[in-house]
Structure formats: C-alpha cells, structure tokens
Amino acid sequence: MIRPQFFYDSLACHGIDFYAGVPDSLLKNLCAYITDHADARHNIIAANEGGAMGLAAGHYLATGQIPVVYMQNSGQGNIINPLASLTDKDVYNIPVLLIIGWRGRPGTHDEPQHVKQGKVTTGLLNVMGIEYTVLSKDEATAKVQISKAVDYMQRTKECYALVIEKDTFEDYRLQHVEVNDLTMTREEAIHIVAASLGQHDCIVSTTGMISRELFEYRAAMGQGHERDFLTVGSMGHASQIALGIALAQPQRRVWCFDGDGAAIMHMGSMAIVGSKAPCNYIHVVFNNGAHDSVGGQPTVGLQIDLPAIARATGYKTVISVSTKEELEAALSSFPSPLSSFLFPLSSFTFLEVRVKKGNRKDLGRPTTTPVQNKEALMSFLNDQI
Numbered sequence: 001m002i003r004p005q006f007f008y009d010s011l012a013c014h015g016i017d018f019y020a021g022v023p024d025s026l027l028k029n030l031c032a033y034i035t036d037h038a039d040a041r042h043n044i045i046a047a048n049e050g051g052a053m054g055l056a057a058g059h060y061l062a063t064g065q066i067p068v069v070y071m072q073n074s075g076q077g078n079i080i081n082p083l084a085s086l087t088d089k090d091v092y093n094i095p096v097l098l099i100i101g102w103r104g105r106p107g108t109h110d111e112p113q114h115v116k117q118g119k120v121t122t123g124l125l126n127v128m129g130i131e132y133t134v135l136s137k138d139e140a141t142a143k144v145q146i147s148k149a150v151d152y153m154q155r156t157k158e159c160y161a162l163v164i165e166k167d168t169f170e171d172y173r174l175q176h177v178e179v180n181d182l183t184m185t186r187e188e189a190i191h192i193v194a195a196s197l198g199q200h201d202c203i204v205s206t207t208g209m210i211s212r213e214l215f216e217y218r219a220a221m222g223q224g225h226e227r228d229f230l231t232v233g234s235m236g237h238a239s240q241i242a243l244g245i246a247l248a249q250p251q252r253r254v255w256c257f258d259g260d261g262a263a264i265m266h267m268g269s270m271a272i273v274g275s276k277a278p279c280n281y282i283h284v285v286f287n288n289g290a291h292d293s294v295g296g297q298p299t300v301g302l303q304i305d306l307p308a309i310a311r312a313t314g315y316k317t318v319i320s321v322s323t324k325e326e327l328e329a330a331l332s333s334f335p336s337p338l339s340s341f342l343f344p345l346s347s348f349t350f351l352e353v354r355v356k357k358g359n360r361k362d363l364g365r366p367t368t369t370p371v372q373n374k375e376a377l378m379s380f381l382n383d384q385i
Contacts, residue, residue, distance in 0.1 A: 001137050001170045004033035010143055011068065014150045016097065018059045020044045020052040021070035022265075026101030026164055028295030031070065032174040035297065045297055048236065048265045049075030053082035056096045066153050070099040072294070073121040073163075074114070074233065083128050087159055095153035098130070098161040105165060112370050113207075113233030125161055132161035137168050178289065178298050182356040184324055186286045187213045187363075189353045190257065192324060193284055194218075196331040198253060202381065203228045204242035205257040207235040208293030209359050210286060214257060215366045226376040230366055236265035239273055239283060246278040249381060253280045253343065260287040260301025267309070270350075274314025279343035282334070283315070284351045292359055302354070310350035320352040327353060 007030060011017070019038055023031045023045065034043050046052035049071045056067035071079070079098075087094040104110040104118020125132045131152060136142045149160045190213050194203070205211040211230040218225050229245075231238045242256035263270070263285050273283065289302035307318045321327045335347050366373070 002135070002139055002142055002168055003170050004030045004172045006139050007142070007146075007169070008033055008037060010146050011097075014066075014146070016066050016068060016150070018042050018056070018063075018065065018067040019070060020046050020055040020059075020067065021099070022046060022049050022052065022072070022075055023291045023294040023297035024070070024072035024075075024101035024103075025294045026072070026103060026166055026168070027070055027099065028297075029169040029172040030099075031295060031297055033172045034070075036175045045291075045299065047267065049078035050082050053079050053086065053096065057082070057086055057092070057094050060094050060096070066095050066097055066150065068097045068099060070101075072101045073103055073117050074235070076100070076117070076121065076124050080124070080128065083130070083159065088129075089156070089158050093157045094159075095157050096159045097149060097153065098132075098159060099164060100161055101164050102134070102166075108166065111232065111365070117233075121163065125163075130159050130161050132163055135162045135164055135168055137165075174296065177296070178357075180289060180302060180354075180356055182288070182322055182354050184322065184327070184353075184355050185358070186210070186288060186292075186353075186355040187217075187360065188324065189286055189327060189355050190214055191217050192327050193255070193257070193331065193353070196334075197227075197255065201227065201253045201255060202245065202377065203255045203257055204231060204238050204245065205229070206231055206238040206259050206262040207233060208259065208262075209363070210257050210259055212363055212365055213359070216364055224376070225366075225368060225373065226380040228373075229377050230370075230373055232366070232370060236262045236269070238262060239266075239269045242283075243269075243273050243276065243278065243281065245381070246281040247276065250278070250280055250343075252381070253282065253347070254278075256281070256283045258283060258285045259292075260285060260289060260306070261291045261299045263306065264299060264301065270310060270315075271313045274310070277314055277316065277345070277348050279345050279347045282347070282349045282351065283310070284353060286353050286355055288355045288357045290357045292357065296357060306352050307350065310352075315348060315350040317346050317349040319349065320354065322354040 104114030246254040
C-alpha cells in the first residue's frame with residue numbers, strides 16, 4: 001500500500017498543493033492526511049464535486065498551478081457538466097488532477113448502490129475524453145504514474161484521473177479532530193423521531209449512517225421496513241424524493257430524514273420544497289457537522305444557520321434542538337394527522353437536530369435489497385388510508 005504522506009509529498013514536488021472535493025471511504029486515509037497538513041486555503045471540502053471543480057478552476061486561473069479534486073466515483077455525475085463545459089480543451093482547457101475512489105469495481109464485493117457506478121467509472125472517463133490510470137499500490141510504480149500524469153497535464157492543459165482501488169492507502173488517523181459539545185447521538189435522535197410517527201406516515205432517509213440506523217431501529221423494535229425508503233445512493237436527493245411522495249399523496253404525512261452533508265450538497269432543493277409548501281412534509285436534518293460515513297471529515301453544517309436558510313426558503317415552522325428533552329418537546333407539539341386527512345399549514349416543518357459525531361462500530365447494513373425496499377414501500381403507499 002501507499003503511504004498518504006508519500007502521495008501528498010509526491011504531488012508537492014510537482015508544485016501541486018491545492019485540494020478540493022468530497023470525502024470518500026476509499027480515500028479517507030489520504031483525505032485525513034491532507035486535512036492535517038494543508039491549510040484551510042489549500043484544502044476545501046466542497047458542497048459537491050461540481051463545486052470542487054469550480055474551486056479548482058479558480059485556483060488554476062489565479063496561480064497557474066494544477067489543482068486536485070478528490071471524490072468517490074459516485075461524484076462523477078456532479079463533475080460531468082464542468083468537465084464538458086468548463087475545463088474541457090474545447091472550452092477553457094484547464095488541467096485538474098482527479099482522484100477518484102473506485103467503489104463497486106467489477107469483481108469486488110460492494111453495496112448495491114455502488115455496483116452500477118463501479119461498472120461505468122472508467123467508461124465515463126473514456127466518454128469524457130479524460131486520460132486515466134489505476135494508481136498502483138507500489139510506491140515506486142505510483143511515483144512514475146504521478147510524474148506521467150503531471151507531464152500530461154502540463155503539456156496538454158487537460159484533466160487527468162488517478163483511479164483508486166480499495167486498500168490503496170495505508171492507515172492514517174486524523175490528528176486534528178473537530179469535536180462538538182453536543183450530547184445526543186444521531187442514533188438516539190432517530191429512535192425518538194421514528195417512535196413519534198403515525199401509523200400511516202412514511203420516511204425517506206438519506207444516504208449513509210442515517211438509513212442504516214433507521215433500518216436497525218425498525219429491526220430492534222420488531223417492526224417491518226415498508227414505511228421507509230432507504231436512499232442508499234443519490235446523496236443529497238432524499239428531500240426531493242420525499243417531496244415527490246408528499247405532493248402525490250397529500251393525505252399522508254411524509255418525513256425526510258436528512259444529514260447536514262447531504263442537505264448542503266444540493267441545498268437548492270430546499271428552495272423547491274419551500275416553494276411548494278407541502279403541509280404534509282416534515283424535513284428533519286440530523287446535523288453533526290461531519291461526513292460520518294466516509295471518515296468523519298468536517299462539513300460546515302454546525303458553522304452555518306440551517307434553520308435561517310429553511311425559514312428564508314419558505315418552511316412554515318422551523319425548529320432547532322440539541323437535547324433529547326428539546327426534541328421530545330418539539331415532536332409533541334406537532335399537529336397529529338386529522339381524521340379528515342387535512343394538515344394545517346404549520347405542519348410544513350424544518351427540524352434541525354444537532355447531534356454529536358460518530359456512530360456505533362457494530363452498526364449493520366440493511367439486509368433487504370433496494371428493489372425489495374422499493375416494492376414494500378410502494379405496497380404500503382398504495383394502501384388506502
């Protein structure tokens with residue numbers, strides 16, 4: 001395996017010292033090293049991968065130095081537009097080194113949401129005309145590959161990708177860990193909120209730990225999973241899935257269980273939810289200021305005022321809580337579904353639940369397939385209420 005320090009120093013020898021991106025589990029050791037050794041102006045954890053490309057382009061325009069954008073391969077969808085219409089040689093011809101974690105590589109076992117993305121990872125690079133190599137796990141070979149990539153970018157001013165397999169980087173633990181003083185865990189908060197739901201309510205939960213913790217809550221309580229849509233992929237889009245259900249079934253209360261990283265990734269979605277003002281919609285953001293699923297890298301979730309943003313985009317009731325007692329009190333104040341299935345406008349709610357970082361080490365994963373989850377939910381939604 002490669003030492004993160006070796007990789008970081010190898011790029012620095014070529015004058016490459018600016019990083020932007022979205023953390024990935026396959027890159028967590030490298031991302032941790034970058035976080036510890038690059039200052040805040042030279043390592044920016046972006047809202048999404050497309051935004052990271054914009055940051056990288058700006059850095060190149062200002063300095064003439066090649067920047068780095070790191071991501072999981074699921075982020076390729078977010079970079080296709082800037083790759084085609086910003087950095088491409090037929091437009092501005094801007095070189096960016098892409099570091100892409102290859103989840104779901106064919107021939108390796110991975111979660112269902114990574115299988116298709118793994119199959120098309122290199123194909124998408126080919127279609128976009130991006131030269132690439134799979135980074136070797138041998139440092140001597142990797143050094144040659146890095147030099148080749150830099151030479152190519154300097155010569156052509158085009159992007160180049162280093163595709164990263166599982167177990168490429170040696171372990172490295174983040175030294176400068178941001179710790180908040182919050183006491184409630186996300187899992188505790190999920191239990192409290194899920195326990196308050198009515199029998200006809202449904203949940204759309206976001207990518208990562210939140211869906212896993214919700215699934216385990218149902219299992220622990222001896223409940224089925226038919227009321228929950230576990231959005232195992234498509235980070236940042238759970239709020240729009242929930243909105244689609246809420247608009248189609250205005251008689252049913254729909255809850256979106258979101259994370260701060262996911263909400264920030266596609267924050268414009270909050271404006272669309274707000275413009276529709278669905279009275280049967282409750283948007284819960286479990287905010288711990290971290291990308292917990294991919295190594296605990298920080299987000300700006302606890303540095304910004306998410307409730308103020310929700311209020312500005314049209315949410316009618318906006319609440320922020322930080323303790324179990326506050327959460328229970330907030331939930332008890334929510335209007336219950338009426339026999340007429342009409343919800344007061346104040347039911348359209350944004351609830352920020354501020355929680356501490358981390359999760360159970362023995363946290364499991366859903367034991368049902370995405371298709372089974374979809375079919376069970378659709379059967380539940382098709383029942384008359």
